[in-house]
Amino acid sequence: MKNYIYSTLVLFFIGINTYGQSPTWSVNENNFQYTMSFVAFVNIDGTNLTSTNDKVAAFVNGECRGVTNLTYVASGDSYYAYLTVFSNENNETLNFKIYESTNDVVKDVPKTKSFEINGHYGNLFQAFSIASPTLSNSAEILDFNFSGVQIVDKLILGNQITLDIDNNENVTALNAIFDLSLGAKLFLGTTHQISGSNSIDFSNPVQFQVLSEDQSVLKQWEVIVNLSLGSATYYKKDAVCYEGGVIKVLFTENNQEVVLSKSDIPYATQSISNGETIFNNLEAGDYKVKVGGNVKEITIKLKE
Known part of the structure; x- marks a missing residue:
């Protein structure tokens, strides 16, 4: 009997410790004329909260202006805060607080928001971030490759x-491998893509979206895949004190543009004629030759 009473008391006090300090945030909606709303995800220390006992609230100068528990949404398989905030005027500064039920703690949120009459922020795809600490707003593709495919040349310019x-590759089913900004996600349409675990048709330019960790930035990216148009052969002659170096390019297709770069800066451009083109009088240095999807790095040395 004593063991039963002891166990009951332990469970009782555990219950008090878990939920006993849940904040009694409340707002008298009848005191206010206007509202704004949020569809938000809630994050503490880099982890999204996933309990309907968790809460988020908005305050103006310490006065509660809106509060809600998290709601599970099956279509997104995530928990969201549907938060309505009340005010009598525009531009009041809203501060947010999070209650995490698991650890029975209240966290202040660094980010603030100005009240906007009838304003609405967030949706199930790009929710408003209520996080402590603040999450990253960067939505960059840092690198992009394909599994099992050699990249002849790569250029990242803007977005x-x-x-x-190589022109022997099947571009209709490439497995993309990519590095993104911290916490960011890459989407094709609204379908989340996992690096190294996908199959994408790159026959035409592909439009991706990158969503930042805090979901405030959705950046559009275009990826273009070019197949080599033929095979190239390269010859070179080093420079001497009285004469510049030479690079000769042979290519199987005439009229193709040949771009010669030095330190990744275009140096000269010529076209293939009668199966070749020649760049004369080159100073010593490292060059990159690009023609028909083929790239070759060539070093011109100075002979004494």
């Missing part, structure tokens, strides 16, 4: 990535 690969 466009161009990749040159």
Whole structure:
């Protein structure tokens, strides 16, 4: 009997410790004329909260202006805060607090928001972030490759990535491998793509979306895959004190543009004629030759 009473008391006090300090946040909606709303995800220390006992509230100068528990949404397989905030005027500064039920703690949120009459922020795809500490708002593709495919040349310029690969590759089912900003996610349409575990048709330029960790930034990216148009052969002659070096390019297709770069800066451009083109009088240095999706790095040395 004593053991039963002891066990009951232990469970009782555990219950008090878990939920006994849940904040009694409340707002008298009848005192206010206007509302704004949020569909938010709630994050503490880099982890999204996943309990309907968790809460989030908005305050103005310490006065509670809105409070809600988290709601599970099956279509997104995630927990969201549907938060309505009340005010009598525009531009009041909203502060947020999070209650995490598992550890029975209240966290202040660094980010603030100005009240906007009838304003709405967030949706199930790109929710408003209520997080402590603040999450990253970067939505960059840092690198992009394909599993089992040699990249002949790669150019990342702005939000466009161009990749040159061998013309024997099947571009209709490439497995993309990519590195993103901290916590960011890559989407094709609204379908989340996992690096190294996908199959994407790159016959035409592909439009991706990258969503930042805090979901405040959704950046559009274009990835273009070019197949080599033929085979190239390269010859070179080093420079001497009285004469510059030479690079000769042979290519199987005429009229193809040949771009010669030095330190990744375009140096000269010529076209293939009668199966070849020649760059003369080159100073010593490292060059990159690109033609028809083929790239070759060539070093011109100075002979004494």
